Amino acid sequence: xxxxxxxxxxxxxxxxxxxxxxxxxxxxxxxxxxxxxxxxxxxxxxxxxxxxxxxxxxxxxxxxxxxxxxxxxxxxxxxxxxxxxxxxxxxxxxxxxxxxxxxxxxxxxxxxxxxxxxxxxxxxxxxxxxxxxxxxxxxxxxxxxxxxxxxxxxxxxxxxxxxxxxxxxxxxxxxxxxxxxxxxxxxxxxxxxxxxxxxxxxxxxxxxxxxxxxxxxxxxxxxxxxxxxxxxxxxxxxxxxxxxxxxxxxxxxxxxxxxxxxxxxxxxxxxxxxxxxxxxxxxxxxxxxxxxxxxxxxxxxxxxxxxxxxxxxxxxxxxxxxxxxxxxxxxxxxxxxxxxxxxxxxxxxxxxxxxxxxxxxxxxxxxxxxxxxxxxxxxxxxxxxxxxxxxxxxxxxxxxxxxxxxxxxxxxxxxxxxxxxxxxxxxxxxxxxxxxxxxxxxxxxxxxxxxxxxxxxxxxxxxxxxxxxxxxxxxxxxxxxxxxxxxxxxxxxxxxxxxxxxxxxx
Amino acid sequence: xxxxxxxxxxxxxxxxxxxxxxxxxxxxxxxxxxxxxxxxxxxxxxxxxxxxxxxxxxxxxxxxxxxxxxxxxxxxxxxxxxxxxxxxxxxxxxxxxxxxxxxxxxxxxxxxxxxxxxxxxxxxxxxxxxxxxxxxxxxxxxxxxxxxxxxxxxxxxxxxxxxxxxxxxxxxxxxxxxxxxxxxxxxxxxxxxxxxxxxxxxxxxxxxxxxxxxxxxxxxxxxxxxxxxxxxxxxxxxxxxxxxxxxxxx
Numbered sequence: 001x002x003x004x005x006x007x008x009x010x011x012x013x014x015x016x017x018x019x020x021x022x023x024x025x026x027x028x029x030x031x032x033x034x035x036x037x038x039x040x041x042x043x044x045x046x047x048x049x050x051x052x053x054x055x056x057x058x059x060x061x062x063x064x065x066x067x068x069x070x071x072x073x074x075x076x077x078x079x080x081x082x083x084x085x086x087x088x089x090x091x092x093x094x095x096x097x098x099x100x101x102x103x104x105x106x107x108x109x110x111x112x113x114x115x116x117x118x119x120x121x122x123x124x125x126x127x128x129x130x131x132x133x134x135x136x137x138x139x140x141x142x143x144x145x146x147x148x149x150x151x152x153x154x155x156x157x158x159x160x161x162x163x164x165x166x167x168x169x170x171x172x173x174x175x176x177x178x179x180x181x182x183x184x185x186x187x188x189x190x191x192x193x194x195x196x197x198x199x200x201x202x203x204x205x206x207x208x209x210x211x212x213x214x215x216x217x218x219x220x221x222x223x224x225x226x227x228x229x230x231x232x233x234x235x236x237x238x239x240x241x242x243x244x245x246x247x248x249x250x251x252x253x254x255x256x257x258x259x260x261x262x263x264x265x266x267x268x269x270x271x272x273x274x275x276x277x278x279x280x281x282x283x284x285x286x287x288x289x290x291x292x293x294x295x296x297x298x299x300x301x302x303x304x305x306x307x308x309x310x311x312x313x314x315x316x317x318x319x320x321x322x323x324x325x326x327x328x329x330x331x332x333x334x335x336x337x338x339x340x341x342x343x344x345x346x347x348x349x350x351x352x353x354x355x356x357x358x359x360x361x362x363x364x365x366x367x368x369x370x371x372x373x374x375x376x377x378x379x380x381x382x383x384x385x386x387x388x389x390x391x392x393x394x395x396x397x398x399x400x401x402x403x404x405x406x407x408x409x410x411x412x413x414x415x416x417x418x419x420x421x422x423x424x425x426x427x428x429x430x431x432x433x434x435x436x437x438x439x440x441x442x443x444x445x446x447x448x449x450x451x452x453x454x455x456x457x458x459x460x461x462x463x464x465x466x467x468x469x470x471x472x473x474x475x476x477x478x479x480x481x482x483x484x485x486x487x488x489x490x491x492x493x494x495x496x497x498x499x500x501x502x503x504x505x506x
Numbered sequence: 507x508x509x510x511x512x513x514x515x516x517x518x519x520x521x522x523x524x525x526x527x528x529x530x531x532x533x534x535x536x537x538x539x540x541x542x543x544x545x546x547x548x549x550x551x552x553x554x555x556x557x558x559x560x561x562x563x564x565x566x567x568x569x570x571x572x573x574x575x576x577x578x579x580x581x582x583x584x585x586x587x588x589x590x591x592x593x594x595x596x597x598x599x600x601x602x603x604x605x606x607x608x609x610x611x612x613x614x615x616x617x618x619x620x621x622x623x624x625x626x627x628x629x630x631x632x633x634x635x636x637x638x639x640x641x642x643x644x645x646x647x648x649x650x651x652x653x654x655x656x657x658x659x660x661x662x663x664x665x666x667x668x669x670x671x672x673x674x675x676x677x678x679x680x681x682x683x684x685x686x687x688x689x690x691x692x693x694x695x696x697x698x699x700x701x702x703x704x705x706x707x708x709x710x711x712x713x714x715x716x717x718x719x720x721x722x723x724x725x726x727x728x729x730x731x732x733x734x735x736x737x738x739x740x741x742x743x744x745x746x747x748x749x750x751x752x753x754x755x756x
Contacts, residue, residue: 287640294607294617294624302611306597313599313640374595377656380559381612382585 007114014122022126044137051137059146063244067226073240075220079200080131081160086196088127088168093188095119116272117265120169124261127168128161149245155254156243162257166264173268186315197326204330299383303391304398307368311399314367314446346414347478350422351471353407358429358467361400363449365437368392371446393434400430418478425474432466432495439502462498466491512570513537513664513695519557519567521719527553529719530567535697535712537572537663540690542710543699546749550719551699552592555666558697559589571664585613588662592669594653598642602628602652605641606659613660620659627655631681646673654682658689665689667698671705683709707741715745717752 061069105115135157142150171191176184203220230236242250295305330352369392372378378388404426412419440459469491476484516533520526528550535541545551556562558569560580569576569583576583596605603624610620628637631651636644641652650673657665665686671679687709690696700706706713707727715723715730723730727741734744 286643288638289601289604289640291603291638294610294621296617297611299612299614302608305611306600306608309604310597310599373597376559376561376589376591376595377609378612379561380584380587380589382581382614383612384581 007118010110010115010118014118018122018126022129047137048141051141055138055141056145059142059150061146061244063241063246064232065240065244067229068221070232070237070240071225071229072220073243074237075203077156077160077239077243080135080157081164082195082198084127084131084161084164085168085171086192087130088123088165089172089188089192089195091123091126091165092168092172093185093192095123112272113270117269119272120165120265120269121261123169124162124165127165128158131157131161147245150243152245152247152250153243155250156239159242159250159253159257160239162254162261166257166260169264169268173271189315194326201326201330299381300387300391300394303378303388304395307392307395308399310446311364311367311395347418347475349411350418350425350478351475353404353411353422354425354429354474355467355471357400357404357426358433358463358470360403361396361430362433362437362463362467364396364399365393365434367446367449368395369434369437370441370444371449372443373446375443389438393438396434397430400426421474421477425470425477429467429470432470432491433463435495436463436466436498436502439499458498458501462494465494466498469494513539513572514558514697515568515570516554516558517568517570519554519569520565521550521553521557521562522565526719528557528564531716531719531721533714533721535695537695538690538693539695540687540709540711541695541697542706542713543697543716544701544703544706544713544745545699545716549716551716552668553719554716555589555668555697555699559587559666560584561589586663588657588660588665590650590654590657590665590667590670592672594646594649596641596649596652596656599640601636601638601640602633602655603637605652606656609656610659615660623661624655624659627658627685628652630685631655632678647675647678650674651678651682654685658685662694664695664697667696669699669701671700671702703741703745713741715748717749722752723748 061073064070065073106112132154135153139150139153139157142153172184172188175187175191179187238249238253242253295301297305369389379385381388408419408423408426411422436459440462469487473484473487473491476487512534514533514535516531519528519531519533521528531550531554533554543551543555553562557564558571558576560576560583564577571583572586574583574586597608600608606620606624606628607617610617610624625637628634628651631654633648633651633655636648641649644652650670654667654670657667667686670682670686674682683705686696686698690711698706698710710727712724712726713730714721723733723744725733730741730744731739734747
């Protein structure tokens, strides 16, 4: 086969793999795919409603905009770019470390530079496709309400997707050269988490320090931001201009994205092979532990000790905890400021804490309950399954308590009532997340954590809606207690529905 | 033989998936016996052993382990059983010693006893240099040895092994075989599935051949030869003849 033949064959192979992976992710690997696809289409149609609520009022916007609107629009596009970058870094890391076919490809008689160019393009394509999918309801709403000029929004998504993939590859290869294969995986996960959350958190911190509010829009709409912003013809506003329908600028941005990706392919594709070989040659650094005496304790203690040790040594958990900690920095900062003033905005801390606790508990519960690497061993151990589950849930509760108790204790000094409400809501949100994971548990390897959300869409939505619901209930309990009752009932109904349709009514 | 002397007594064991995987199987293994369960791929060996180990609920039948009804009192039965699967399931982020500490803790073994035996087991399996290294970089053979050490650390009276020698090099295989024979000599019962018929021929006191979920032949090597009507035939030849006859009958 000619080189060109090889390449087109490999492109087809990559497309087929990407399509099947995407389909499995969207349908949760179910056999009844038609039904899953119809469900997805209905969900996508329904998503146009919240999209209308968010962007509907902006459909008449035209360039030139006032500085504040321009800043908000550009910041939103930048945030999308940062999230895509975060996603792309994860994808690149997976290509380096987790592709099972690398041995086959590397041993085949094809030019590796071409192969890895295709793979880089595949990363860019998957990141851009996902972004297009997520942005479709928003762009559709703008097109319907504001006219065809908003179709340029799709071009902006493509441009930022291409550039995010290019930068992600450059960052990961740079990290690889800088700190080596064994540390890059963890470092890339942390960088990805920090980039994803960092922009919003930084804006919130500035907003708290300057305006005493958690709203990042306070910064973007401020006179200071408008004063510091460059003139209307600056390159900085190009993405916003393109999104507003400036076709020429949009085409330039897409061309810029393609050039960036092309440059990355030209520079890094030949080094990709070296990088992959280095990873294969250094599978995992040998980490040694100190010898110590065996612990005395019950069987449940043995289980809890194992879970804590594995969580402590889990790179995903480290990066996720770091991200949760980052999300907690703004409320903690706000709490600290509230000691010196009488800001009513402190109420906003409660939903942030409750939401963070619910989300972290969901991840921890999956790792302890479903993510069991030695499932046979635990199943053949002489203790009833109920005690195994209890020990694992205790681990989640203890971990959440250890993380959130200091913050709630500090809150108690500012407002005892708020601290009590927050503590109760954290416990309920944690218990709800653990319950959902328990009802929808499906045995898996811990390394499959990234795919946990595709194993059950219902569980994912139930977990998210419960966290949001309890966060809202707690906030309402502090401000409009009557509404809190309604919110609490709705969230309980969500949880009850999840239980009703779960495969394991535990 | 009375049931009190049996390490394992299986009666009418049945399990269906899309088709019958185990079909009203009767099996008795005596205390202190080294029993090899042979059969072609998909014959029902692993399904049978998973039901015995408490990993799979049978559709029908009974399982008695050292006189304990494993279906009505699984916790008591599991206390005396160890299970080793062909895919070693261990924790990448634990060291072999930490893994054995966890297993001993799960079985409620006194740490003062398990600490010494864990060390000795790992050393006897050639893992002395890796006692405190995390298992994430281990080869399949090393992982299999750690899993085996985990199965032995709580001093089980019935060891069930599903293809324990898969992926082991010659020296490691010898280590494992030696350890299992030592346990059998000490009165422990060993049930093992294997596709390496030489191993069954050399190590097993009795051999059972399973096909399509049914036990089609059982006995010592001499008894199997006698049943087959040829004294000079190898186990491999007998096995192929038995399986072919069964397939033809089906």
